Amino acid sequence: MFWTRKLRKAVSCTFLDVCAGLANLNVMKRAREPAPTTGTAEGFLQKAMAARSAASRARLARQGLATRAPLDRVTQSMLLRQLYLALFEQRQFERAQDIAEQMLELRVLPDVCHHDLARVMASLENVEGAVGHLRLAARLAPASRRAFHLWTLGSVLYLAGQLEGAQAAFLRAIRWSTTDRPLYVGHLALVRATRNEPVDDIDEVIQQLEEAACGQGYGRFVLGLLCFHSGRRADAERYLRAFVTRTRAGRPAMAIALEAELALAEKRLAELDVN
Numbered sequence: 001m002f003w004t005r006k007l008r009k010a011v012s013c014t015f016l017d018v019c020a021g022l023a024n025l026n027v028m029k030r031a032r033e034p035a036p037t038t039g040t041a042e043g044f045l046q047k048a049m050a051a052r053s054a055a056s057r058a059r060l061a062r063q064g065l066a067t068r069a070p071l072d073r074v075t076q077s078m079l080l081r082q083l084y085l086a087l088f089e090q091r092q093f094e095r096a097q098d099i100a101e102q103m104l105e106l107r108v109l110p111d112v113c114h115h116d117l118a119r120v121m122a123s124l125e126n127v128e129g130a131v132g133h134l135r136l137a138a139r140l141a142p143a144s145r146r147a148f149h150l151w152t153l154g155s156v157l158y159l160a161g162q163l164e165g166a167q168a169a170f171l172r173a174i175r176w177s178t179t180d181r182p183l184y185v186g187h188l189a190l191v192r193a194t195r196n197e198p199v200d201d202i203d204e205v206i207q208q209l210e211e212a213a214c215g216q217g218y219g220r221f222v223l224g225l226l227c228f229h230s231g232r233r234a235d236a237e238r239y240l241r242a243f244v245t246r247t248r249a250g251r252p253a254m255a256i257a258l259e260a261e262l263a264l265a266e267k268r269l270a271e272l273d274v275n
Contacts (some may be wrong), residue, residue, distance in 0.1 A: 041067045041075050048082040054252070058086035077108035084116060088123075089253040096120045111141035115149060118156070119257055127160045138172075147176035151184050158191055159260045167191045183214040186222045193229040202230050217246070221261050228268050237272050240265045 044064030051057035061083040065076065080103045087096035097120045104113040114137035121129040134153040141149050154169030170188040177184050186209040189199045199205070206226050209215045215223060224240035227233075244265050247255050255262065 039067075041065070041069065041071055041079065045075060045079050045082065048079065051082075054086040054089040057082050058090075061086065073106045073108050077103050077106045077113075080106075081116070084120075085253060088120060088256065089251075091123075091256065093120050093123050097124070111137040111145060111149060114140065115152065118152070122156055123256065123259070127156065130156055131165075143176065147173045147178070147180065147184065150176065151180070151187065154184075154187060154191075158187070158194075159264065163191050163195050167195075180212075180214045182209045182212040183219050183222060185209075186219070186226060190222055190225050190229070193226070199229075202226060206230070206232075218243075218258075218261075220246070221258075221265055224265060225268065228272070233272055237269060240269050244269070 041064045044060050044067070048057050048060035048064065051060055061079045064079040065071070065083070071079075080099055084096050084099040084103065087093075087099060097117065100113060100116045100120060104110060104117065114133040118130040118133035118137065121127075121133065131153065134149055134156065138146055138149040138153060150169050150173035154166045154173060157163070157166035157169060167188065170184055170191060173184045174181060174188065182205075186205050189202055189205045192199050193202065206223060209219055209223055209226075212219070220239045220243035224236050224238075224243060227236035227239060244262060247258050247262060
């Protein structure tokens, strides 16, 4: 049980990115407390989080869930999430949705569960369902995660062409933001540019995002599109290619979660090549 409490603390300290797990394995490895006994639910959980393939992760999570000893809600939720991540990576989206709904019933980090449901619904092209769960995630989240959920909501709406709703979500994300504020400001500027609204400070927005840590990774996607709209063709191509290359070479689950972004980035790159 003490080890489970250690996991809960690790969960609360881990930033929830688009494919984050519920616990940080490196935090657990640094803990001074002894590792869980092999064959226990906690032992299977630790192995599942360290698994190198989706098939192994799913097998270990199922073994953990099948142990005879009673499971506390936190350990059960975390084992279910490992199974969810494995199914998502294997593109078994309907089954992943079922698992996410089971996680939600346990009421452990409900905002994370709603976010997971939104992610899989987006992959099933259920935008309305995804939007609903992201709104609930933002409503239930602690202040430290609220901006992220609102930004994700804006991203889903932007990719669905619902620009007015995206703009409102990004404005709310900015109000709750801290270190990732340049990314949210950049995404808001992108929506305005897409709506053909004037963005007088677009070069300043680009510069601030370029200099921020959040300008890496997903930030390259936003930078590429901002440069595309501002006529900076070489910069647009550089950033969009970096985003596509990094995403394709990363974890399979990441590429699956960002399929819509990849499609848009590659469309803009094709337009740049033609022109």
